[in-house]
Amino acid sequence: MSGIKEVAKQANVSIATVSRVLSKPESVAEETIKKVLEVIEDLNYQPNAAARQLRMSETTTILVVVPDITNTFFSDVLRGIECVALENGYQVLLGDAGNNLEQEKGYLNILRQKKAAGMILLTAGIEANIVEEIAAQYPVVLACEYLEGVNVPTVSIDNVSSARKATEYLINLGHKRIGFISGPMNSVLGRDRLKGFYQAMAQYNLKVEPDLVQEGNFSYRSGFNMMLKLLAYSHTPTAVFAANDEMAFGAINAIEQKGLTVPQDISVIGFDNIKFSSIFKPALTTISQPTFDIGTKAMELLIGLMTKQEMEKTQFILENKLVLRDSCYKCSR
Amino acid sequence: MSGIKEVAKQANVSIATVSRVLSKPESVAEETIKKVLEVIEDLNYQPNAAARQLRMSETTTILVVVPDITNTFFSDVLRGIECVALENGYQVLLGDAGNNLEQEKGYLNILRQKKAAGMILLTAGIEANIVEEIAAQYPVVLACEYLEGVNVPTVSIDNVSSARKATEYLINLGHKRIGFISGPMNSVLGRDRLKGFYQAMAQYNLKVEPDLVQEGNFSYRSGFNMMLKLLAYSHTPTAVFAANDEMAFGAINAIEQKGLTVPQDISVIGFDNIKFSSIFKPALTTISQPTFDIGTKAMELLIGLMTKQEMEKTQFILENKLVLRDSCYKCSR
DNA sequence: ACTAAATTTGAATGCGGTTACAATTCGGTT
DNA sequence: AACCGAATTGTAACCGCATTCAAATTTAGT
Numbered sequence: 210m211s212g213i214k215e216v217a218k219q220a221n222v223s224i225a226t227v228s229r230v231l232s233k234p235e236s237v238a239e240e241t242i243k244k245v246l247e248v249i250e251d252l253n254y255q256p257n258a259a260a261r262q263l264r265m266s267e268t269t270t271i272l273v274v275v276p277d278i279t280n281t282f283f284s285d286v287l288r289g290i291e292c293v294a295l296e297n298g299y300q301v302l303l304g305d306a307g308n309n310l311e312q313e314k315g316y317l318n319i320l321r322q323k324k325a326a327g328m329i330l331l332t333a334g335i336e337a338n339i340v341e342e343i344a345a346q347y348p349v350v351l352a353c354e355y356l357e358g359v360n361v362p363t364v365s366i367d368n369v370s371s372a373r374k375a376t377e378y379l380i381n382l383g384h385k386r387i388g389f390i391s392g393p394m395n396s397v398l399g400r401d402r403l404k405g406f407y408q409a410m411a412q413y414n415l416k417v418e419p420d421l422v423q424e425g426n427f428s429y430r431s432g433f434n435m436m437l438k439l440l441a442y443s444h445t446p447t448a449v450f451a452a453n454d455e456m457a458f459g460a461i462n463a464i465e466q467k468g469l470t471v472p473q474d475i476s477v478i479g480f481d482n483i484k485f486s487s488i489f490k491p492a493l494t495t496i497s498q499p500t501f502d503i504g505t506k507a508m509e510l511l512i513g514l515m516t517k518q519e520m521e522k523t524q525f526i527l528e529n530k531l532v533l534r535d536s537c538y539k540c541s542r
Numbered sequence: 543m544s545g546i547k548e549v550a551k552q553a554n555v556s557i558a559t560v561s562r563v564l565s566k567p568e569s570v571a572e573e574t575i576k577k578v579l580e581v582i583e584d585l586n587y588q589p590n591a592a593a594r595q596l597r598m599s600e601t602t603t604i605l606v607v608v609p610d611i612t613n614t615f616f617s618d619v620l621r622g623i624e625c626v627a628l629e630n631g632y633q634v635l636l637g638d639a640g641n642n643l644e645q646e647k648g649y650l651n652i653l654r655q656k657k658a659a660g661m662i663l664l665t666a667g668i669e670a671n672i673v674e675e676i677a678a679q680y681p682v683v684l685a686c687e688y689l690e691g692v693n694v695p696t697v698s699i700d701n702v703s704s705a706r707k708a709t710e711y712l713i714n715l716g717h718k719r720i721g722f723i724s725g726p727m728n729s730v731l732g733r734d735r736l737k738g739f740y741q742a743m744a745q746y747n748l749k750v751e752p753d754l755v756q757e758g759n760f761s762y763r764s765g766f767n768m769m770l771k772l773l774a775y776s777h778t779p780t781a782v783f784a785a786n787d788e789m790a791f792g793a794i795n796a797i798e799q800k801g802l803t804v805p806q807d808i809s810v811i812g813f814d815n816i817k818f819s820s821i822f823k824p825a826l827t828t829i830s831q832p833t834f835d836i837g838t839k840a841m842e843l844l845i846g847l848m849t850k851q852e853m854e855k856t857q858f859i860l861e862n863k864l865v866l867r868d869s870c871y872k873c874s875r
Numbered sequence: 876a877c878t879a880a881a882t883t884t885g886a887a888t889g890c891g892g893t894t895a896c897a898a899t900t901c902g903g904t905t
Numbered sequence: 906a907a908c909c910g911a912a913t914t915g916t917a918a919c920c921g922c923a924t925t926c927a928a929a930t931t932t933a934g935t
C-alpha cells in the first residue's frame with residue numbers, strides 16, 4: 210500500500226530525501242530525519258524489496274539446498290546457517306531436494322533469476338562440472354560433502370579419518386570380525402566412510418570379509434535389513450559399524466529382535482551423533498559431527514564470497530570426535 | 543549477465559517480443575518463437591525475478607515461520623508445505639524463530655517488504671491481535687496451532703479431543719492414578735492437551751491429583767525431570783501421559799533409571815508420533831498427527847488465499863489417530 | 876552586507892522486465 | 906488498384922527505489 214511516495218508526501222519532502230533518511234542519514238538535516246522517521250513509523254513503511262533489489266542489483270536472500278529436511282542432521286546444519294544469516298541480515302530460501310536430483314538442479318535457476326545472492330549446497334548429487342560452472346558465476350559453498358577435485362569453498366569433516374577412528378576404537382576393544390553397513394556408494398560421503406573402515410582394518414592386518422560389508426541407504430529400514438543379512442551368515446560379526454546413526458538404530462533393533470543384546474553380544478557404533486543417539490537404548494557410541502558449526506562456518510564463508518572479501522582459506526575441515534556411550538563393549542569371543 | 547536485451551539483440555527482435563514468447567507465446571509467430579527460444583537456451587537466460595516482481599507486483603515466494611526447525615515434527619510439516627509449494631511454482635523462505643518471540647515478529651517485515659506473498663505460521667507466539675492485523679493485509683494461514691477467537695484460515699488437529707482419546711485409552715486399561723506432563727502453559731497447544739486430559743478424567747469420575755500434573759516445555763530434558771518429580775511422590779502414578787513424544791522418551795528413560803519398567807510398572811503415552819517413536823524401545827504408544835498433510839493442506843489454503851479464490855471453508859481440523867504400540871499396558875495395581 | 880563554500884534538498888534517470896497501444900505486414904476483397 | 910482486418914511486431918510508459926547532478930538554502934568569512 211504505502212510506498213515511498215506516500216511517505217514523501219506526508220512528510221512534505223521528496224522521495225529522494227526519504228530514501229536518504231534510510232540509507233545515508235548523515236546527509237540529511239537532523240530535523241528532516243525526525244520528521245520523516247515519524248511518518249515512516251506511522252505508516253509502518255518498509256521499502257519494497259523488489260524495487261530495491263532491482264535498483265541495487267543485490268538481494269539479501271540466500272539459497273540452501275538440502276537433501277532431506279526431515280533428517281535432523283541437516284536441520285541442525287540449517288539452524289547454524291540460519292543463525293548467522295539472520296545476524297547478518299540475510300534470509301534463507303529453503304530448497305528441499307527430496308533426494309531427487311532433478312529437483313536439486315531446478316534450484317539452480319533461483320540463482321540465475323537473481324532470486325538469491327548465493328547458495329549453500331548440503332548435497333552432492335549435482336555433477337561436479339555443473340557445480341563448478343555455477344560456482345564460477347555465483348557465490349557457492351559446499352557443506353557436509355565435498356566434491357573431488359572441485360575447487361569450490363567447502364566446509365566438512367574428514368569422513369575418512371573419522372571412520373578410521375571409529376573402526377580403530379572397535380579394534381582396540383578386541384574386535385576382529387567387524388561388519389560394516391555403508392551408505393549408498395554413489396555418495397562421496399558413503400564411499401569415504403567405507404574407505405576409512407578399510408584403512409583401519411588394513412592397518413591392523415585384519416581381513417575384511419566381503420560378506421560383512423553391506424550397502425544401505427542411510428535409512429533406519431536399511432540398517433535393520435542389512436543387519437539381518439549380516440546375522441544370517443554362519444559366522445556373525447562381533448561388532449558392526451553403521452555409516453550413520455539411523456542405520457545403527459536399525460542394526461541394534463535387528464540384533465535385539467534376534468534375541469541378542471547390544472553391546473554384550475555385538476557392539477554397534479554409529480556416525481553423526483544426532484539428537485536421538487543419546488536417548489536411544491543403549492545410548493549410541495558414535496562419531497559426533499559439529500553440525501551447528503558446519504552451518505555457521507558455511508554461512509560465514511558464503512558471506513565472505515558474496516561481499517568479495519579476500520579469503521585466506523576456502524577449505525575447512527572441522528573437528529569431530531568419538532562419543533563413547535553404551536553400545537560398544539570389549540570383545541568376548 | 544545476460545538480460546532480456548541481450549536475448550532480443552541476438553534474436554533480432556524487440557524485448558517485447560522476447561517477453562511475449564515467455565508469457566503469451568500464442569501471440570507470437572511460430573518461427574519467431576523458435577528463434578527466440580533458441581537464443582534463450584543458448585544464453586541460459588532466466589528473467590530477473592526482481593524486475594518481474596516489481597512490474598507485476600507479485601512474488602512466488604512464501605514465508606514459513608517455524609518455532610524450531612530441529613524438531614522433526616515441524617520439519618515434517620515443512621516438507622508437506624514445500625512439496626505443494628514446489629508443485630505450484632512457489633519457493634519457501636524459512637523463518638526459524640528459535641523459540642524467540644522478537645525474532646518471530648521480525649519476520650512480519652518480510653511481508654511488508656513484499657519479499658513474500660504470504661505466510662504460514664507454525665507457531666502461535668505472536669499476539670492474536672497482531673496476527674489478525676497482519677492477516678487482514680496479507681494472506682496468512684495458521685497451521686498446528688490456532689488462536690482463540692481469531693478468524694484466520696487455520697489447519698490443525700483437535701488437540702482437546704485427541705488428548706481426551708489418549709487419556710480414555712489409559713483409563714480403559716484400568717489406570718486410575720494418571721500423571722500428566724504438560725507442554726508450556728503459555729501455548730494454546732499445551733493448554734488444549736491438558737484440557738483434554740481433564741475432560742476425560744472428569745468424564746470417568748477420576749480425580750486428578752494436582753501433584754501428578756507437571757509442566758514441561760516439550761523437551762526431552764523436561765520430560766525426564768518432570769517424571770523424576772512424579773516418581774518422588776509416595777503415591778506414584780500407574781500411567782503417565784506426556785504432551786509430546788520427546789517428553790515421553792524422557793519420562794520413560796527416567797522411569798527405567800529408577801529401576802522400573804515400561805509398561806509393566808508404569809504405562810506411558812505420548813503425542814505427535816514423530817519418526818523416532820516407533821524406533822524407541824519400548825515402541826511408543828502415541829497420538830499420530832498427520833504432519834505431512836497439515837503442511838500440504840496449509841499450503842493449499844495459502845495458495846487459495848493468494849489467488850483470491852472463493853473458499854468454502856477456511857478452518858480445517860485434520861484427523862489424528864491413536865497408534866498402539868508397546869509403552870502401555872493394563873493396570874496391575 | 877555580500878560572496879564563496881558547505882549543507883541540504885529535489886528533479887530526473889534507469890535498474891529489467893510487462894503490457895497497452897501504435898505500427899507494420901500480408902492475404903483476400905471489391 | 907485501393908482497401909480492410911487479422912496477425913505479428915515494435916515503441917514507450919510504467920513498477921518503487923537509489924543515486925547523480927544541479928538548484929536552493931544555509932553558514933561562514935571578510
